[in-house]
Amino acid sequence: MNGVNRGVETPRATKVLPPHLFDWQLPPEWSWGPGGMVGDYRHYQEVVDALGRSLSLVTAPDPAHTPWLFEEAKQLAQRSHPSIPTTYHYWTAYRDARRGPGYLRRWVTGETVRARLARLGLADIPYVFQMLRGACSTLSYLHETGIAHGGLNGDALWTTPTGRLWMLEWQWAVPREAIPPGVRPGNGPLEIRSLEASRPMRAELLPMPPEWESGEWIPTPASDQWQLAAMCFTALTGEAPPSRGAPPIKLVRPETPESMATALDRALSPNAADRFPSLAVLLRAVDRGDPARTVVMVRGEPDSTAQESAEARVRWAVGDDYEILSKLGSGAFGTVWRARDLSLEREVALKALHPAIARDDKAVRAFWREAKLAAQLAHPAIVPIYDWDSSGDLSWYTMELAEEGSVASLVARSGPRQAAEIASQVEQVLDGLNVAHANGILHRDLKPENILIDRYQRWRITDFGIANVTGEDVAGTTGTPAFAAPEQLLGEQQGPAADCFALAAIVYFTMTGEPPFGDDDARSILARQLSERADLVPFPTVIANWFRTAFAAKPEDRFADGLEMKKAWGKATEKVLARQRGPWWRRVVS
Incomplete structure (x- = not known):
């Protein structure tokens, strides 16, 4: 296929409602979200x-593409795989309704x-391993239904902040007769920066498999295999592979594991018959060289080699109940893992104490206390x-997996929010x-990393690791300096006002990308806090x-509690939103 029919630009963010949705009327109590994505013959x-x-x-x-859209929605409604967003509901267009056609599914972020x-x-090796495993699993499931994807490119695979992989662009994975004549998937240019320098390298459009060079778009499991391998090649090297004669990956990216490089080279074979018979076979070939997948678990105590691996220890300890999927993060006291509950068939976050700390009885008691405090709060x-x-010597607890990461990762990924x-x-x-x-519980360490975001974009508080129950001694230096209240940095008595101060600092960070009083040493931060020197110029009055109230140096000058602070925030934001909805001249003079 010499000329690529691109249709619409590949997925890009937009904050403007498209014309075809202008006349839609959503159900009562529903609202339009802050943005959308323009895709290939689709809008999200x-x-x-x-x-x-x-x-x-x-x-x-x-x-004219309504029948095609309906077929896509129907196909997704019948699929059940962790990486495929299923259809929740299809709105049919009819005379008395002011909405439709369209279907609802999960809003995928990341x-x-x-x-x-x-x-x-350029992608690191673990990321490519993750991409390969997730995509191979999803495509193998799809191929078993007798359908190939046919539209795999760098915009079809998404990863969330917690490492979950989603496959999209499902408009192509439908029976061929449902796709309008002449319509083909498109691929956009990709700009990558090299490992050695910041010099931009623009990759060409992702080449089509060699068997499509005659001009016919005929998706097959073999063409899906080639497209997936081509994506991995681009991720590893910064260049899209040619349809024929791709150089050995080890030659271009020497540190690539032998098993991965050999498998991808074979998957990129010009002759479809020379590729792997299935993606499951490809994945087995790749996994033979991944040390994370070659740990042999035995009953009894782990051997000395396993003791050197934190992941191996956790796998050994929880193996009867949980499957460890990936590492989410690590702190001074423990590590958080993405895991699958084998009994309930759900993914969870598993927090485990570091082995050295777990030998300290006081630390273990504090760890259990954290879990119990959080469990009390529904x-x-x-x-x-x-x-x-x-x-x-391993202690852990499990909690709900917040799949969209934290407020910190949201700002790092997408910038300040409105x-x-x-x-x-x-x-x-x-x-x-x-x-x-x-309930008498103070958090005492609120920061952007401790406000997690769930699959529905809801913010949720976590990590009550240094929380205190009212009545206990709550003096002493605690918290993260950039978000801690002055009384915390001074080691003075602390109450709910300290948590309210920290939450206001998180809101400031979310809206600006910076902590309100800087992020250098605690002494400098404290000096700015006591003189109330936060830059409030960028904000509406x-x-x-x-x-200004939330950042008052004296606790008694702040909001009395979270409820008062919530009411004040609601009134302030409602005024801002009302101005934005009003005429242009009101926004200018306000």
């Missing part, structure tokens, strides 16, 4: 339902493979604790914080006044 618009969940409304801008490579440069804005246990986008989330977190305080 975020909508918020009456329960506050973010969903994706998938539509076809061209009315970033595409293409966007990640453009942001970070609120939508607080991450629930499921279970806790120990084996040998008040309209976070208004309801801040209210929810303040409500949850108020519940914790009403009502928001600035809210920050």
Whole structure:
């Protein structure tokens, strides 16, 4: 296929509602979300339902493509795989309705493979392993139904901040007769930066498999295999492979594991018959060289080699109940893993104490205390604790997996957010914080990393590691300096006002990308806090006044509690949003 029919540009973000949705009327209590994505013959618009969940409304801008859209929705409704977003509901267009056609599915966030490579440069080896495993599993499931994808490119694979992989662009994975004549998937250019320098390298459009060179687009499992291998080649080398005669990957990226390089070289064979008979066989060939997948688990104590591996120890300890999938993060006291609960068939976050710390009885008691404190708090804005246990010198507990990462990763990935986008989330977190305080629990270490985001974009508080129960000694230096209240940095008595100060600092960070009083040494931060030197110029007056009260140096000058702070935030943001909805001259003079 010499000329690529690109249709619409490959997925890109947009904050403008497209013309074909102008006349839509959503159900009562539903609203349009802050943005959408323009895709290949599709538009993906975020909508918020009456329960506050973010969903994706998938539509076809061209009315002639309605039967194709319906077939896509029907196919997704019948599929069940962790990497495939299933159809929740299909809105049919009819005379009395002011919406449709379109279907609802999960709103997938994170970033595409293409966007990640453009942001970070050449992919590291573990990321390519992850991409291969997730895509091979998904495509193998699809191939068993007798359908090939046919539209694999850097925009079809998404990864969430917690490492979960999603495969999209499902408009191509339908029976061929459902796709309008002349319509073909498109691929956009990709800009990557090299490992050695910041010099941009623009990759060409992802080449089509050699068997499509005659001009016919005929998706098969073998062509899917080639396209997936081509994506991995681009991720590893920064260049799209030629249809024929691709150089050996080890030659271009020498540190690539032998098993991965050999498998990808074979998958890129010009002759489809020379590729692997299936993606499952390809994956087995790749996994033979991945040390993370070659640990042999035996009953009894782990041997000395396993003792040197934190992952091996956790696998040994929890292997009867949980499958460890990947590492989410690590701190001074423990590591958080993405795991699958084998009994309930659900993914969870598993937090395990570092072995050295687990030998300290005091540390273990504090760890259990953290789990029990969090388990006492049942609120939508607080991450629930499921279970806790120990084996040998390893202690852990499991909690709900917040698949969209944290507020910190959101800002790092997407930049500062507007008040309209976070208004309801801040209210929810303040409500949850108020519940914790009403139960006599102070968090004392609120920071962007401890506000997680679930699959519906809801913010949730986690990590009560240094929390205190009212009545205990709550003096002493605690918290993360950039987000800690002055009384915390001074080691003075602390109350709910300290948590409210920290949450306001998180809101400031979310809206600006910077902590309100800097992030250098604690002494300098404290000096700015005591003189109340936060830069509030960028904010509307009502928001600035809210920050001014929240950042008061004296606790008694701040909001009395989370409830009062929530009400003040609601009034401030409502005024800002009302101005934005009003005429242009009101926005200018306000």
